[in-house]
Amino acid sequence: MARIDLVDLAHSYGGNDAATESFALKPVTMTWRQGGAYALLGPSGCGKTTLLNLISGIVTPSRGQILFDGADITPLSTQKRNIAQVFQFPVIYDTMTVGQNLAFPLKNRGVPKAEIDARVKQIADLLDLTPHLDRKATRLTADAKQKISLGRGLVRSDVAAILFDEPLTVIDPELKWQLRSKLKALHRDLDLTMIYVTHDQTEALTFADTVVVMHDGRVVQSGTPAELFDKPAHTFVGYFIGSPGMNIVPAEVRGREARISGHPIALNRSYDTLPAGAKIEVGVRPEFVDVAAPAPGLLSANIERIDDLGRVRFARVRIGDAKFAARVPPGFSVSGETAGLVFNPTHVHVYADSRLVEGTA
Ligand code: ATP
Numbered sequence: 115m116a117r118i119d120l121v122d123l124a125h126s127y128g129g130n131d132a133a134t135e136s137f138a139l140k141p142v143t144m145t146w147r148q149g150g151a152y153a154l155l156g157p158s159g160c161g162k163t164t165l166l167n168l169i170s171g172i173v174t175p176s177r178g179q180i181l182f183d184g185a186d187i188t189p190l191s192t193q194k195r196n197i198a199q200v201f202q203f204p205v206i207y208d209t210m211t212v213g214q215n216l217a218f219p220l221k222n223r224g225v226p227k228a229e230i231d232a233r234v235k236q237i238a239d240l241l242d243l244t245p246h247l248d249r250k251a252t253r254l255t256a257d258a259k260q261k262i263s264l265g266r267g268l269v270r271s272d273v274a275a276i277l278f279d280e281p282l283t284v285i286d287p288e289l290k291w292q293l294r295s296k297l298k299a300l301h302r303d304l305d306l307t308m309i310y311v312t313h314d315q316t317e318a319l320t321f322a323d324t325v326v327v328m329h330d331g332r333v334v335q336s337g338t339p340a341e342l343f344d345k346p347a348h349t350f351v352g353y354f355i356g357s358p359g360m361n362i363v364p365a366e367v368r369g370r371e372a373r374i375s376g377h378p379i380a381l382n383r384s385y386d387t388l389p390a391g392a393k394i395e396v397g398v399r400p401e402f403v404d405v406a407a408p409a410p411g412l413l414s415a416n417i418e419r420i421d422d423l424g425r426v427r428f429a430r431v432r433i434g435d436a437k438f439a440a441r442v443p444p445g446f447s448v449s450g451e452t453a454g455l456v457f458n459p460t461h462v463h464v465y466a467d468s469r470l471v472e473g474t475a
Contacts, residue, residue, distance in 0.1 A: 119145050139161045152323070155325050169277060211247065212251055241455060257284075277311075283443050319342075358439040361438045362397045363394050369373045392467045405441070417451055
């Protein structure tokens with residue numbers, strides 16, 4: 115296992131002369147710690163596969179370096195990087211048995227037979243493949259084949275990292291949940307550095323200790339699921355993580371007060387030095403705004419509908435032209451077309467040109 119450092123790493127498929135703004139991966143410097151479980155999360159086209167392929171060596175970066183445990187491996191081929199990869203679709207040998215498939219990456223490297231047998235048994239047990247070990251892979255379902263692919267990725271204990279590129283896409287939804295939990299358990303048992311690419315926030319948040327969120331070729335935040343929820347560093351993270359996503363509305367901010375549609379909202383921190391000319395917005399998750407009966411002093415909103423999610427209800431409202439979601443407190447019955455909104459100042463964040471502004475205490 116290795117610590118992976120990306121140093122000013124960037125990639126353009128159009129060559130190094132292209133403008134940085136058009137790069138598939140804009141310059142990034144970050145560290146992936148040894149033994150960490152990471153998810154690389156973002157919508158289609160944001161650059162996840164590009165970053166994964168740079169780490170594995172399938173793609174050579176236009177700029178920057180990749181270090182494994184401090185050593186520059188940027189010029190090395192995929193084989194020399196000692197990486198295991200699991201792709202979207204099963205990569206297995208149909209003519210081999212399940213056991214032979216699992217043993218293949220070890221056999222290929224001349225690992226002693228006793229060691230191979232022990233490791234194959236361990237991985238097969240963990241993935242519930244033991245009853246199938248002697249069966250030819252060709253007769254298995256797509257789900258089982260992908261489990262073998264996962265097993266082949268996990269079977270080596272000496273790899274620098276295991277990279278998963280949307281590995282559960284072909285898996286039946288029910289089994290998906292089981293396999294995700296299983297991967298998390300495997301991560302704990304095997305002490306492996308894992309990087310898991312997905313566009314599905316549930317998949318990312320349930321698998322990873324650290325979620326790396328990408329948007330438009332940039333890493334916009336790297337943090338625990340709780341950090342991404344409580345303090346999104348970028349409005350995109352606020353909007354992309356959470357269901358419903360964070361409310362983001364234009365505001366005027368001065369000191370400890372934000373004005374939304376001219377109405378004052380108290381802030382927990384002071385914002386005296388906002389960048390001149392920046393687009394200023396306030397972000398607050400629906401969980402931290404309650405609807406109440408309209409009252410003087412409360413920001414007024416037009417109710418459009420109520421979404422009852424079982425354990426929680428959200429009111430979909432409008433403030434002027436802006437769409438907004440707010441929690442309906444337990445026991446509160448919504449009547450009429452307008453409501454007052456009660457903000458929890460601790461969770462109201464300020465953004466300048468989409469980036470979080472820290473403010474002062
Ligand atoms: P998806 O989830 O759809 O796979 P992604 O987040 O993995 O998306 P990438 O596949 O890394 O995104 O693509 C990032 C950008 O680079 C996109 O604009 C894509 O069109 C472009 N791109 C990817 N591969 C190539 C290539 N081989 N040549 C040219 N452009 C590419």
